[in-house]
């Protein structure tokens with residue numbers, strides 16, 4: 001590993017709940033890194049993700065607020081119908097720009113902005129999903145020296161999204177959820 | 188890898204210079220916007236307009252004023268809906284309007300009105316509540332194309348079902364179809380809705396107070412600013428409001444981090460509607 005990792009970004013779509021349940025609750029109370037998460041959810045739904053995981057996790061979980069500073073040991077979910085971005089000064093921004101690949105929030109938008117902000121010190125993870133979102137973003141992360149992980153399509157609830165990520169970004173490491181969780185606990 | 192990193196740094200510098208050029212040449216100030224989103228949209232613009240670099244784009248911008256509106260099209264985000272977040276408009280109708288009724292005349296400012304979706308929503312609401320006649324509406328934006336579109340009040344017909352549904356959920360008293368005429372795939376909103384509206388080019392970043400308002404609705408504009416620009420705009424709103432006047436922000440915007448928070452009290456907290464405090 002070249003740079004000490006400073007942040008984690010995760011993108012998930014169909015099957016997200018189960019996949020995230022295998023990762024987030026296993027992060028220990030003293031987990032050092034901030035974790036920014038985009039899950040594709042219907043625009044008009046009040047997000048219950050943060051509440052749901054707050055009860056299951058040992059670290060703080062909440063829905064991201066516009067312009068809030070990124071703090072280690074916290075999971076930030078993108079709110080429904082807003083893109084989540086990381087600024088160079090490591091604060092979070094929300095935006096209602098057009099959907100990207102029919103998605104708002106978009107995984108690509110989060111990953112690309114986080115790549116700009118963290119460079120090689122970023123770990124990006126594409127999980128289960130039935131679309132192509134995240135592939136482009138994962139490449140942007142890898143191009144700047146960040147670590148690109150993809151859930152093994154064979155075990156994913158929906159394999160299209162991890163497959164797209166692997167195809168576009170051959171440098172990505174393919175891992176089981178179990179291995180991803182173990183990897184994060186070690187960083 | 189290192190090459191990508193170096194290119195990235197160069198790009199950041201070029202973007203900064205491009206925004207400086209835009210400011211010094213045309214007085215449009217995007218230097219205090221939230222950069223991650225600006226950068227994303229500028230990259231898209233550079234590609235679509237066919238420039239090899241941001242420096243080349245800057246060069247064209249300096250020499251060719253026609254570049255300005257095209258660039259502004261990328262720098263400003265025109266995503267909007269009529270009665271966007273219907274619960275906000277319902278709260279205005281049910282909680283703010285009763286206070287506004289006590290004034291003999293009213294001024295309402297829609298700041299960052301885009302192509303008019305929010306403006307027409309507000310005028311319709313005021314008409315339905317019997318307040319339109321005593322009200323003057325100011326609709327402002329920095330995007331000329333958007334302002335022109337707002338002045339014509341024409342929207343694609345395929346957007347109307349959503350607008351109709353939103354209007355209904357906001358507590359609309361009539362059918363939205365009472366307010367427009369549909370033809371050739373477009374809905375033209377009645378020009379009587381514009382009788383009491385003043386449209387004008389005004390920037391929350393560089394321009395000043397222009398009147399005493401009873402209600403300011405500025406939604407999904409501040410989210411594109413950094414904290415210092417947000418604070419300037421909120422100061423402008425504070426100075427523009429009459430005592431006990433109302434300020435409505437977007438669903439994800441708040442006064443929480445602002446230096447002006449003390450000048451406002453929560454009025455409808457869940458809807459980000461604030462009231463200027465009395466002192």
Ligand SMILES: C[S@@+](CC[C@H](N)C(=O)[O-])C[C@H]1O[C@@H](n2cnc3c(N)ncnc32)[C@H](O)[C@@H]1O
Nearest residue numbers: 263267299301328329330390391392406407408
């Ligand atoms: C996303 S739209 C919001 C439209 C509408 N208020 C709504 O909530 O649906 C943002 C608008 O803010 C305008 N805007 C951006 N910078 C501005 C500034 N400095 N002053 C005034 N308006 C600005 C843009 O041109 C755009 O029309």
